[in-house]
Amino acid sequence: MSAIKPKHQRLVLLTIALAALIGAGLLAAWALRNQASYFYVPKEILADRPEPDRAVRLGGMVEQGSLKTEGDGVTISFVVGDGQARVPVRFKGIVPSLFKEGSGVVAEGKLGADGTFMADNLLAKHDENYVPRELRDMNEHQKRKVLEETQ
Amino acid sequence: MIAEFGLAALWLAAALAGLQLVAGSLALTARGKDLAGIVRPVAVVQGVLALIAFAALIVLFCQTDLSVKLVAMNSHSAKPLIYKLSGAWGNHEGSMLLWVTVMGLAGGFVALVERRLPEQTMLATLAGQAFVSLGFYAFLLISSNPFERLNPPAPEGQGLNPLLQDIGLAFHPPTLYLGYVGLSVAFSFAIGALVTREVGPAFARAMRPWVLGAWIFLTIGITAGSYWAYYELGWGGWWFWDPVENASLMPWLAATALLHSVSVLAARNALRAWTVMLGVVAFSMSMVGTFLVRSGILTSVHAFAVDPERGTFILALLAINIGGALTLFGLRAATVTEGERFSVVSREGALVFNNVMLSAILGIVLFGTLYPLLAEVMGAKVSVGPPYFNPVSAIFAVPMLLVLAVGPLLRWRRDSLARIRWSMAVPAALVVLSAAGLAIRAQLHILPFIGLALAGGLAVASVLPLKGRNLARVPLAVWGMVAAHLGVAVALFGMASESAFSVERLVAVRIGETSEVGPWRVTLGGIEPVAGPNWTALQANMAASYRGGAPVEIHPQARSFWAPPQQTSESSLLTRWNGQLYAVIGDQAEDGRWQLRLWWKPFVTLIWFGGLLIALGGFLALLGRVASDLRRHIARGKIADRRMEQGR
Numbered sequence: 001m002s003a004i005k006p007k008h009q010r011l012v013l014l015t016i017a018l019a020a021l022i023g024a025g026l027l028a029a030w031a032l033r034n035q036a037s038y039f040y041v042p043k044e045i046l047a048d049r050p051e052p053d054r055a056v057r058l059g060g061m062v063e064q065g066s067l068k069t070e071g072d073g074v075t076i077s078f079v080v081g082d083g084q085a086r087v088p089v090r091f092k093g094i095v096p097s098l099f100k101e102g103s104g105v106v107a108e109g110k111l112g113a114d115g116t117f118m119a120d121n122l123l124a125k126h127d128e129n130y131v132p133r134e135l136r137d138m139n140e141h142q143k144r145k146v147l148e149e150t151q
Numbered sequence: 152m153i154a155e156f157g158l159a160a161l162w163l164a165a166a167l168a169g170l171q172l173v174a175g176s177l178a179l180t181a182r183g184k185d186l187a188g189i190v191r192p193v194a195v196v197q198g199v200l201a202l203i204a205f206a207a208l209i210v211l212f213c214q215t216d217l218s219v220k221l222v223a224m225n226s227h228s229a230k231p232l233i234y235k236l237s238g239a240w241g242n243h244e245g246s247m248l249l250w251v252t253v254m255g256l257a258g259g260f261v262a263l264v265e266r267r268l269p270e271q272t273m274l275a276t277l278a279g280q281a282f283v284s285l286g287f288y289a290f291l292l293i294s295s296n297p298f299e300r301l302n303p304p305a306p307e308g309q310g311l312n313p314l315l316q317d318i319g320l321a322f323h324p325p326t327l328y329l330g331y332v333g334l335s336v337a338f339s340f341a342i343g344a345l346v347t348r349e350v351g352p353a354f355a356r357a358m359r360p361w362v363l364g365a366w367i368f369l370t371i372g373i374t375a376g377s378y379w380a381y382y383e384l385g386w387g388g389w390w391f392w393d394p395v396e397n398a399s400l401m402p403w404l405a406a407t408a409l410l411h412s413v414s415v416l417a418a419r420n421a422l423r424a425w426t427v428m429l430g431v432v433a434f435s436m437s438m439v440g441t442f443l444v445r446s447g448i449l450t451s452v453h454a455f456a457v458d459p460e461r462g463t464f465i466l467a468l469l470a471i472n473i474g475g476a477l478t479l480f481g482l483r484a485a486t487v488t489e490g491e492r493f494s495v496v497s498r499e500g501a502l503v504f505n506n507v508m509l510s511a512i513l514g515i516v517l518f519g520t521l522y523p524l525l526a527e528v529m530g531a532k533v534s535v536g537p538p539y540f541n542p543v544s545a546i547f548a549v550p551m552l553l554v555l556a557v558g559p560l561l562r563w564r565r566d567s568l569a570r571i572r573w574s575m576a577v578p579a580a581l582v583v584l585s586a587a588g589l590a591i592r593a594q595l596h597i598l599p600f601i602g603l604a605l606a607g608g609l610a611v612a613s614v615l616p617l618k619g620r621n622l623a624r625v626p627l628a629v630w631g632m633v634a635a636h637l638g639v640a641v642a643l644f645g646m647a648s649e650s651a652f653s654v655e656r657l658v659a660v661r662i663g664e665t666s667e668v669g670p671w672r673v674t675l676g677g678i679e680p681v682a683g684p685n686w687t688a689l690q691a692n693m694a695a696s697y698r699g700g701a702p703v704e705i706h707p708q709a710r711s712f713w714a715p716p717q718q719t720s721e722s723s724l725l726t727r728w729n730g731q732l733y734a735v736i737g738d739q740a741e742d743g744r745w746q747l748r749l750w751w752k753p754f755v756t757l758i759w760f761g762g763l764l765i766a767l768g769g770f771l772a773l774l775g776r777v778a779s780d781l782r783r784h785i786a787r788g789k790i791a792d793r794r795m796e797q798g799r
Contacts (some may be wrong), residue, residue, distance in 0.1 A: 073659020
């Protein structure tokens with residue numbers, strides 16, 4: 001490096017720093033395209049299936065009468081619907097306290113080959129002030145339903 | 152009465168900030184020179200007034216004065232006193248008041264004690280500080296008045312989010328804010344130095360303690376916040392890449408870079424423009440974080456208020472402050488003369504590398520945090536989580552950690568790797584051996600593998616700067632560096648171990664049944680109802696035994712708060728030197744069994760001990776710098792006195 005004329009040092013440093021930052025930016029953009037988790041409602045996920053290994057989120061209403069606990073006591077299955085389509089969901093874990101039939105939920109996970117959504121995590125309405133953003137953006141009819149059920 | 156008193160103090164403080172800005176700017180010109188004398192006192196009084204306003208809000212919350220809207224919305228008479236107190240800043244208006252209070256106090260403190268810089272630079276600095284404060288005062292007074300009255304008064308308050316009713320969280324926001332807003336001083340110093348073109352070692356030495364101080368609070372705040380999320384959310388994770396966590400991480404990354412570049416500037420008079428730039432960026436990241444959190448445009452449990460007007464206001468402040476500062480930088484950067492030169496293999500070279508990597512990670516986190524917003528503009532709803540953040544930031548973090556091991560051993564200006572090769576042999580051998588051992592004995596994912604392999608060597612390398620020195624004579628600042636770097640190694644080991652070796656068990660058990668997780672056997676003894684001041688709970692009484700040893704009682708709870716009505720899960724933790732047992736209770740199934748979720752997390756506590764060690768390192772360095780500055784100050788005073796006597 002000593003071969004470089006000292007008066008160019010600032011330029012060299014700047015170039016290296018810029019190259020690293022641009023590299024980071026390109027890497028980030030590439031990774032985001034592959035790793036960002038898209039949000040679907042049941043109608044969309046059935047019409048346009050995500051790749052089997054892709055982590056996505058599914059949002060909608062937990063259908064009345066669909067919630068079942070399996071024999072191990074910790075795996076549950078239920079159906080998420082949006083009024084137009086229905087997707088069966090399986091989840092192993094402790095459900096959030098405001099998770100119940102007839103109210104809104106966002107499930108994080110993957111859509112299995114058999115059409116069952118395998119959820120790793122469930123997000124429900126935490127409290128009066130915090131609603132998962134996707135639930136907030138649901139249409140008025142669905143929103144009213146959520147409110148009726150959770151108040 | 153107290154509310155009006157507080158509001159009056161706030162208005163006065165805002166007016167004084169205006170005066171400080173005008174007087175400070177005019178005093179820089181030839182005609183306004185006479186105003187120079189009032190700038191420092193005004194800054195001090197402004198800080199005190201902001202503190203009075205904040206104290207007034209605290210008193211209102213302690214009294215649960217329900218005629219004040221903010222109290223009625225966020226407090227409740229039956230809440231424990233400590234959470235009445237913390238309720239004062241556990242909401243949008245209160246936290247913004249805390250923001251301006253810290254900002255006013257920081258400015259006042261600088262005005263009071265900082266005498267090393269040329270007076271012109273100080274005036275520009277204080278004017279800059281006042282300019283930024285003024286924006287936030289306007290924001291408070293116009294769109295988020297914390298002292299607004301409610302007529303008629305509410306019969307009872309609405310309470311505080313139970314998740315926030317936790318002793319750790321009570322002091323988390325003030326700590327973090329001291330860090331966030333403390334960086335405003337670095338920002339103002341950068342502005343001051345740009346205005347007067349006084350960028351040099353003296354500027355760096357003046358700025359360094361402030362950056363260190365803010366950075367220490369940020370480090371503690373982030374560490375505490377991570378531990379809070381770990382035990383309070385009951386999900387077993389310690390970092391979620393939640394937008395709010397990122398909002399605190401970004402200023403920390405920038406401040407860490409600034410901390411390292413400012414020592415290059417102080418010691419070697421190099422990296423001049425870059426350091427100034429980082430001073431601007433660090434506080435800009437604090438403001439971006441505030442915008443992201445307070446505007447509610449990103450989903451987060453921390454988002455208090457979803458109010459487009461406020462979001463727009465903060466966005467405007469952001470644009471003015473950051474845009475203005477960057478414009479000034481653009482105009483002046485070319486006139487900041489180039490610093491001293493250095494070769495690539497040198498202490499400076501290593502620190503530049505550290506800076507570039509930290510900036511890259513900062514960019515990656517910022518990009519990932521903002522990406523959902525960009526995607527939404529394009530019509531797609533996405534969220535970005537660990538599958539993006541972990542590997543992409545690791546690509547830059549790992550080379551940085553390698554250079555962290557080498558950098559402190561290098562000499563300033565010019566050095567050769569050959570000189571330090573024998574010192575590096577031990578840590579390098581340790582890395583190779585642990586990598587080989589891990590590869591043979593365990594099937595690990597790539598990131599935990601790298602972390603575990605590096606941690607030991609990194610720990611050894613971080614204490615190498617002490618080798619061959621008389622420990623009694625090693626400066627405090629060097630001890631600080633060693634402690635902080637060792638803290639990085641310790642935290643890295645905790646993170647990698649948690650991710651590599653955690654065991655999870657999810658079961659439904661009847662009372663009296665036993666389940667196993669890792670080396671633990673946990674028996675559910677019974678479930679009983681218990682009550683607290685503002686909640687009732689179902690408590691599981693469990694006995695946990697480690698490798699057949701004597702059982703220890705643990706008590707996870709499912710709590711129901713009644714104001715506001717909400718349920719939380721209180722995890723129960725059992726800490727051993729080599730890890731933590733983490734237990735959560737879930738629902739009761741129809742057949743009477745209870746859901747239990749158990750984790751055994753080997754060495755998980757090292758994550759937070761490492762964080763605290765990093766903060767301790769910062770504290771030692773700060774102590775060392777301030778002590779040596781004071782000694783120099785006193786010595787200079789004595790010389791001056793002697794001259795006076797001789798002159799007589």
